[in-house]
Amino acid sequence: MNTRIALHRADCREVLPAEADVIITDPPYGVTKHGEMLGQIAPNYKEKGTHTRGYADHDPQAFSDLLRPAFDLMLRSVPKGGLMLAWCGNRTLAQMVSHAEYTGWQMLDLVVFTGGGSWAKSKSMLAPRHETAALMRRPGSIRNFNTDRTKTNHIHLPKTRGESDHPTTKPQTWMRAAVEAFTEPGEVVLDPFAGSGSTLIAAHALGRGFVGVERDTEFASIAARRIGEALRR
Numbered sequence: 425m426n427t428r429i430a431l432h433r434a435d436c437r438e439v440l441p442a443e444a445d446v447i448i449t450d451p452p453y454g455v456t457k458h459g460e461m462l463g464q465i466a467p468n469y470k471e472k473g474t475h476t477r478g479y480a481d482h483d484p485q486a487f488s489d490l491l492r493p494a495f496d497l498m499l500r501s502v503p504k505g506g507l508m509l510a511w512c513g514n515r516t517l518a519q520m521v522s523h524a525e526y527t528g529w530q531m532l533d534l535v536v537f538t539g540g541g542s543w544a545k546s547k548s549m550l551a552p553r554h555e556t557a558a559l560m561r562r563p564g565s566i567r568n569f570n571t572d573r574t575k576t577n578h579i580h581l582p583k584t585r586g587e588s589d590h591p592t593t594k595p596q597t598w599m600r601a602a603v604e605a606f607t608e609p610g611e612v613v614l615d616p617f618a619g620s621g622s623t624l625i626a627a628h629a630l631g632r633g634f635v636g637v638e639r640d641t642e643f644a645s646i647a648a649r650r651i652g653e654a655l656r657r
């Protein structure tokens with residue numbers, strides 16, 4: 425089993441490229457003009473009324489300044505043909521994919537995750553019933569990840585909740601399904617926007633190595649704690 429594991433408390437644009445086989449990540453769905461993740465700006469972001477104004481505060485230029493260099497370094501972190509599964513917000517999916525394509529990633533598919541949902545955030549929005557991730561490839565080679573052709577672009581699993589204090593923790597049910605679908609045992613999974621480490625602990629649970637990067641000190645300590653617990657199991 426591959427035991428290469430690492431977590432960096434850093435800006436991924438400063439520490440990548442890192443040697444990995446596959447990228448599974450969940451970049452911010454939008455950022456303020458200061459480059460901070462939407463909803464995260466206030467130190468007491470968990471309290472009602474202290475959030476940013478959601479997408480009204482999204483700054484496309486700051487989003488580009490974050491994602492273009494990050495995607496460029498991520499491309500150089502995997503071999504030719506290497507895959508990237510990157511979650512994206514429905515409002516900014518087109519922007520995210522265009523930044524990835526600009527840096528050389530090739531779009532393969534959209535993977536839809538269902539099994540959770542909530543109320544609409546406002547009267548002019550739809551109540552969400554799915555989340556979407558872009559499946560992309562570093563061109564130059566082909567990786568056959570669907571040899572029997574039965575894997576689909578829809579993953580339906582109940583969304584587990586309350587797994588960490590990070591405001592956008594992805595459920596282990598979905599993360600394990602993603603690791604299983606797009607990586608092989610012993611490979612190294614890179615998550616440059618690791619948050620509370622959900623990708624990393626799913627990778628570990630399934631016998632993969634991992635490299636994680638998280639810029640925020642509080643979130644990096646949540647990830648370190650969760651990884652420590654997973655390693656002791």
Ligand SMILES: C[S@@+](CC[C@H](N)C(=O)[O-])C[C@H]1O[C@@H](n2cnc3c(N)ncnc32)[C@H](O)[C@@H]1O
Pocket residue numbers: 434435436437449450451452453461490590592593594595616617618619620621622623637638639640643
């Ligand atoms: C959508 S969250 C990821 C949540 C994660 N999937 C989880 O389950 O906890 C995106 C994360 O990227 C981090 N981030 C934003 N810009 C970053 C950068 N330049 N380098 C590293 N991490 C960054 C944010 O602090 C945030 O925790």
